[in-house]
Amino acid sequence: MKQVKELYRLISSFLNRAENIEERKQLFDWFDQQSADQISEEQFSDIQKNVKNRLLNEIGTTERTSTTLKYVQYIGTAAAVLLIGFFAYNLWPSTENIASEELLASVPAGKERAIITLGNGKKIDLEQLNLNQRIQTGDVIIIKDGNGQISYHDAKSNKPIVQINSMHTPKGATYDLTLSDGTLVTLNADSKIIYPTTFSQGNRVVELQGEAYFHVRKTSNKSKFIVKTKDQQVEVLGTQFNINAYPETGKTQTTLEEGSVLVSLEKNSKSSVRLLPNEQAVLKQGGLRVHKIDIEEALSWKNDQFYFNGNNTAEVLQQIARWYNITITYKANSNKEQYSGKIPRNLSLDKLIKLLNFADLNTKAVLDKDNKINLIIT
Incomplete structure (x- = not known):
């Protein structure tokens, strides 16, 4: 009971913005450790009621005007969001769940997993490959090195060969891929990238479905790096950016974190926009528009x-x-x-x-x- 009162005191101080640095640290540590498992559902019912009332009072109303997740934007601190999530997923009693x-x-939650498809159609689940393991399929040797990077070699000459491959992350998975030029690509869930195993002379071109974050490596010959999606292409030299091109959303969002990119329509290259850091281009219904973006929001999935x-x-x-x-x-x-x-x-x-x-x-x-x-x- 003493522990419950102390937790309630910390919450009250926090919501009234009266906590000191040490009290805030105690509260966040409590959240991280999920120490509230000792609180009964009956005790939580009273705490939850008071927390909601205090949240409502914080925004100057006594009536329910929105959803709980929306209350938190008025508090002005990300910690309040975590606090609400803490009570919700640690203490809220289960009701009406048919599944056990x-x-x-x-x-x-999701994990790191991907499937690559070779040029001959052979599929390989990378989860089944250990670090520093190699497998052979036909004339191709695939090596997963100590860093998890995939490389391809000719089984006869043991020299790098050029293939067009694809990597697909299923739902509930992400994966980091290092391309042959050193460019790092992080695929979000249910996404696919089509890429050559080795870039030849000229532009470095890949295709994307879904969402991915790119950290493009500059090359000595200053070749352009181009990402194609269904209706647009993004052209860069060296930069960090994110593309969200899930077909079910009906739009493509390109967000620039660092450097500069040129976004153009696939069917009309003259219709293009150049992005600056913290800007996002949105392609929807054939039109491009640019606006400022909270980079933390756009890249939250990576975090x-x-x-x-x-x-x-x-x-x-x-x-x-x-x-x-x-x-x-x-x-x-x-x-x-x-x-x-x-x-x-x-x-x-x-x-x-x-x-x-x-x-x-x-x-x-x-x-x-x-x-x-x-x-x-x-």
């Missing part, structure tokens, strides 16, 4: 976070379904609700469901005929 808690807890900033329900659930490799059925009639806040991407599925419930997305998990998990949101 054990099953949901066993569904992990193992979901970052929502006024996203509607469909956009939120789309990201979650892709990362956890599950099906989500949304039964509500509109997407008028908007959500703001951060959620760790390393939560197990049971904790995520509790967080969604806390944000007033009434969620239950069912098993389909193939025993795959389907989240139903009402």
